[in-house]
Amino acid sequence: MIPYGRQHISNGDIQAVTKVLGSDFLTQGPIVPQFERSIASYCGADYAVATNSATSALHLSCLALDLGPGDTLWTSPNSFVASANCAVYCGAEVNFVDIDSSTYNLCARKLEEKLEASEKTGDLPKVIVVVHFAGQSCEMKKIAELGKKYRFRIIEDASHAIGAEYAHSKVGSCRYSDVTVFSFHPVKIITTAEGGLAATNDPELASRMSRMRSHGITRDQSEMVNKSDGPWYYEQIELGLNYRMTDLHAALGLSQLARLDEFVTKRHQIADLYDSEFGNSKIKLPVRSNSGRSALHLYPIQVSCDRKKVFCKLRDAGIGVNVHYIPIHLQPFYQKRGFTRGDFPVAENYYDNAISLPMFSSLESNDQEFVIKTLKSLIEDSVN
Numbered sequence: 001m002i003p004y005g006r007q008h009i010s011n012g013d014i015q016a017v018t019k020v021l022g023s024d025f026l027t028q029g030p031i032v033p034q035f036e037r038s039i040a041s042y043c044g045a046d047y048a049v050a051t052n053s054a055t056s057a058l059h060l061s062c063l064a065l066d067l068g069p070g071d072t073l074w075t076s077p078n079s080f081v082a083s084a085n086c087a088v089y090c091g092a093e094v095n096f097v098d099i100d101s102s103t104y105n106l107c108a109r110k111l112e113e114k115l116e117a118s119e120k121t122g123d124l125p126k127v128i129v130v131v132h133f134a135g136q137s138c139e140m141k142k143i144a145e146l147g148k149k150y151r152f153r154i155i156e157d158a159s160h161a162i163g164a165e166y167a168h169s170k171v172g173s174c175r176y177s178d179v180t181v182f183s184f185h186p187v188k189i190i191t192t193a194e195g196g197l198a199a200t201n202d203p204e205l206a207s208r209m210s211r212m213r214s215h216g217i218t219r220d221q222s223e224m225v226n227k228s229d230g231p232w233y234y235e236q237i238e239l240g241l242n243y244r245m246t247d248l249h250a251a252l253g254l255s256q257l258a259r260l261d262e263f264v265t266k267r268h269q270i271a272d273l274y275d276s277e278f279g280n281s282k283i284k285l286p287v288r289s290n291s292g293r294s295a296l297h298l299y300p301i302q303v304s305c306d307r308k309k310v311f312c313k314l315r316d317a318g319i320g321v322n323v324h325y326i327p328i329h330l331q332p333f334y335q336k337r338g339f340t341r342g343d344f345p346v347a348e349n350y351y352d353n354a355i356s357l358p359m360f361s362s363l364e365s366n367d368q369e370f371v372i373k374t375l376k377s378l379i380e381d382s383v384n
């Protein structure tokens with residue numbers, strides 16, 4: 001089966017991890033901070049807090065922004081459930097803003113309309129999680145302007161978008177947000193197996209997130225309530241979690257980071273071939289916006305014929321296509337919280353026709369040709 005996404009592990013990656021196995025620290029050694037500094041410097045952010053997943057990093061971001069009961073977080077319905085769940089972990093409410101029909105990202109114009117309406121009813125959000133769907137940045141300038149006007153904080157869920165650019169900066173620079181979160185799951189652009197990271201330019205947020213990542217414990221005298229008893233002394237000053245990344249995972253991430261730009265370039269070559277091969281077909285192709293380079297995590301197409309049939313035939317042919325995403329508000333968990341079909345029609349309509357084609361840096365050209373040939377014949381059959 002040709003998957004829709006997978007990791008690309010080199011001998012160098014394997015050596016980097018093996019070296020840590022023979023070292024003094026499997027976790028909480030020198031590699032995690034080194035990985036954090038490298039990601040921060042790659043993105044142009046001041047601080048980076050590595051975690052055991054993007055889900056954890058989203059939770060830490062919400063905690064650091066003091067999201068809690070009585071607050072509301074808005075996000076895109078066209079995302080993985082983690083973009084919304086982070087609010088529920090904090091006891092906050094979730095709501096959604098429908099997507100733009102060309103980028104499939106949270107629509108800045110609809111956001112503005114919803115903010116205007118919510119101002120009147122007094123239920124403005126405290127935090128907005130924007131999701132850079134498929135690796136293409138949202139309209140951050142506009143969203144940041146709205147953030148100033150309506151006083152909400154911004155988390156970028158950039159799980160798809162490490163290596164992407166927006167307005168001449170790397171995604172993760174946090175020029176237009178409080179925190180940017182990355183995922184290093186194997187299907188994403190670079191991997192640490194499981195892993196994530198929160199980047200920020202705010203020293204308070206960074207220190208709060210790193211403390212909450214490790215039980216709410218501090219070893220910094222300036223944060224302590226009492227005087228230190230001695231060199232062993234630490235204090236738990238709030239309730240945190242264990243969301244730490246290990247040195248083993250960070251070593252893989254560090255080695256992968258050196259290959260990030262090469263991975264993104266390869267993804268663009270794959271997308272270019274899909275674009276040119278399907279350019280004249282009935283398939284609606286994903287657009288690459290001119291606001292900055294996409295990391296191209298996904299290649300989501302829209303088919304006008306029977307999506308399920310095309311999807312199943314591709315799977316039968318050994319092509320591991322997928323669908324991104326079942327709108328979050330249609331999940332039973334969120335339906336129980338009052339959402340229903342019809343609430344966010346653009347995301348629903350997009351979902352009804354979506355198929356994600358194989359897109360990963362180690363996709364072999366003969367495999368991609370097979371995908372193209374198979375899909376072309378299915379589309380032609382359905383027309384006839």
Ligand SMILES: *Cc1c(COP(=O)(O)O)cnc(C)c1O
Binds near residue numbers: 082182184196
């Ligand atoms: C993968 C993904 C996540 C979760 O990442 P994990 O590292 O698996 O926790 C969150 N948001 C989006 C948009 C994702 O694609």
